[in-house]
Amino acid sequence: MTEDTVKxxxxxxxxxxxxxxxxxxxxxxxxxxxxxxxxSTNAIAAAAGASPGTLYQFFKNKEAIxxxxxxxxxTRLREAHGEAFDPAVAELPLAAMIDRIIDPVVAFDRANPGxxxxxxxxxxxxxxxxxxxxxxxxxxxxxxxxxxxxxxxLPPEQRALxxxxxxxxxxxxxxxxxxxxxAALPAVVSETKRALSAYLATALPPxxx
Amino acid sequence: MTEDTVKxxxxxxxxxxxxxxxxxxxxxxxxxxxxxxxxSTNAIAAAAGASPGTLYQFFKNKEAIxxxxxxxxxTRLREAHGEAFDPAVAELPLAAMIDRIIDPVVAFDRANPGxxxxxxxxxxxxxxxxxxxxxxxxxxxxxxxxxxxxxxxLPPEQRALxxxxxxxxxxxxxxxxxxxxxAALPAVVSETKRALSAYLATALPPxxx
DNA sequence: ACTGAATACGAGTGAGCGCTCGCAATCTAA
DNA sequence: TTAGATTGCGAGCGCTCACTCGTATTCAGT
Numbered sequence: 001m002t003e004d005t006v007k008x009x010x011x012x013x014x015x016x017x018x019x020x021x022x023x024x025x026x027x028x029x030x031x032x033x034x035x036x037x038x039x040s041t042n043a044i045a046a047a048a049g050a051s052p053g054t055l056y057q058f059f060k061n062k063e064a065i066x067x068x069x070x071x072x073x074x075t076r077l078r079e080a081h082g083e084a085f086d087p088a089v090a091e092l093p094l095a096a097m098i099d100r101i102i103d104p105v106v107a108f109d110r111a112n113p114g115x116x117x118x119x120x121x122x123x124x125x126x127x128x129x130x131x132x133x134x135x136x137x138x139x140x141x142x143x144x145x146x147x148x149x150x151x152x153x154l155p156p157e158q159r160a161l162x163x164x165x166x167x168x169x170x171x172x173x174x175x176x177x178x179x180x181x182x183a184a185l186p187a188v189v190s191e192t193k194r195a196l197s198a199y200l201a202t203a204l205p206p207x208x209x
Numbered sequence: 210m211t212e213d214t215v216k217x218x219x220x221x222x223x224x225x226x227x228x229x230x231x232x233x234x235x236x237x238x239x240x241x242x243x244x245x246x247x248x249s250t251n252a253i254a255a256a257a258g259a260s261p262g263t264l265y266q267f268f269k270n271k272e273a274i275x276x277x278x279x280x281x282x283x284t285r286l287r288e289a290h291g292e293a294f295d296p297a298v299a300e301l302p303l304a305a306m307i308d309r310i311i312d313p314v315v316a317f318d319r320a321n322p323g324x325x326x327x328x329x330x331x332x333x334x335x336x337x338x339x340x341x342x343x344x345x346x347x348x349x350x351x352x353x354x355x356x357x358x359x360x361x362x363l364p365p366e367q368r369a370l371x372x373x374x375x376x377x378x379x380x381x382x383x384x385x386x387x388x389x390x391x392a393a394l395p396a397v398v399s400e401t402k403r404a405l406s407a408y409l410a411t412a413l414p415p416x417x418x
Numbered sequence: 419a420c421t422g423a424a425t426a427c428g429a430g431t432g433a434g435c436g437c438t439c440g441c442a443a444t445c446t447a448a
Numbered sequence: 449t450t451a452g453a454t455t456g457c458g459a460g461c462g463c464t465c466a467c468t469c470g471t472a473t474t475c476a477g478t
Contacts (some may be wrong), residue, residue: 015425015475035332037246041466051427056467058425122329122384123244165382165400172381173374191374191412198407203400224445224455250436260457265437267455419478426473435464443456448449 022048028114067131073115090149093209151204162203231257237323276340282324299358302418371412
């Protein structure tokens with residue numbers, strides 16, 4: 001807020017922002033392949049066809065790279081699948097709602113393995129909590145909102161617990177989703193949906209559609 | 210074959226094995242606090258009140274430390290809660306069976322945070338796959354066996370998928386279990402059981418107790 | 419054409435890492 | 449007592465890492 005974050009009015013933006021995007025593409029590759037901890041900034045620069053000095057012209061340190069990459073993921077996630085978490089899906093019956101939420105999220109995660117690499121690493125907590133919290137927070141809040149629409153009578157703290165458990169449950173199955181071959185994917189996704197559906201059915205008051 | 214190389218028969222086992230145990234205790238602390246990747250072997254040695262040279266007298270490299278620690282965890286897990294995965298629990302109705310499995314596992318995981326730290330790290334795959342695979346494999350195989358007893362008619366590959374999903378499902382909720390305060394724990398454990406119970410109920414053939 | 423900011427480079431720096439090595443101390447067995 | 453194995457030490461080796469800096473190049477605005 002206090003910084004000129006978005007509207008720099010810098011010169012030479014065309015070249016510079018293109019370089020930034022290339023560097024983020026490279027970071028995506030390297031993070032997905034090696035994980036955040038083992039990925040070296042020199043390797044990221046090299047993968048982008050740039051020098052270490054150039055990389056540090058755009059990102060003040062390694063953590064900033066991950067933060068910027070995560071921010072880009074969140075933007076893409078929102079614009080590509082924003083409707084997946086549209087509160088309107090709460091009107092659908094449970095199974096249909098889960099289809100509408102899970103399918104695009106699975107597609108996104110499999111199309112962006114770097115996103116999963118950043119989210120899954122638990123010991124990024126120290127330097128990276130600020131980068132990954134928004135992602136989980138966003139999922140949690142949207143699901144909480146949907147549950148609120150679907151079951152208005154549910155006490156808020158119970159609703160929050162249900163939403164959090166559902167998000168963690170999905171995250172727990174993500175490794176299987178990511179590791180599955182294209183052929184095995186439908187079965188895994190089907191099990192994922194079944195698990196979510198079964199859990200939410202018992203967590204919501206009986207009679208909820 | 211005049212050689213039987215299996216038995217160590219080392220001298221000075223008393224002092225040496227005590228040191229090994231101290232080093233593993235230290236590794237447990239440091240891994241839990243920093244994670245495997247950021248934990249330094251010098252820090253582990255220092256935490257044990259030993260020198261790096263001493264550490265490498267007992268463990269040939271960093272990976273071997275994690276492997277030995279994981280082996281110790283597995284031993285403790287088996288001797289403390291071996292009955293949790295006793296095939297006999299398959300005779301129990303689903304809810305009771307889940308109680309018998311989940312409660313001791315939750316207690317063990319909360320009492321041994323280093324175990325969780327090693328299991329949760331996804332990018333230990335490269336150097337550490339050999340160390341953590343037995344742990345997950347053990348859980349998966351025992352659950353698979355239980356399911357076989359409980360639902361003999363289930364096709365093997367479907368049973369394997371169900372067991373794998375159940376294990377991942379539990380692992381996904383582990384972060385909540387580990388992070389929960391003592392006061393919040395019962396609610397989290399209850400949700401965990403509900404999720405497992407709901408999933409298994411739909412995955413097993415109807416009519417299974 | 420000139421200037422200054424933005425972009426680009428890449429060898430280099432300091433720190434930290436896993437791990438080694440020479441050597442000293444301690445213990446067992448004879 | 450002596451020999452040999454085990455345990456112990458800690459400075460330091462070789463290496464990789466995140467990051468810097470002096471310098472060179474490319475543009476926008478004038």
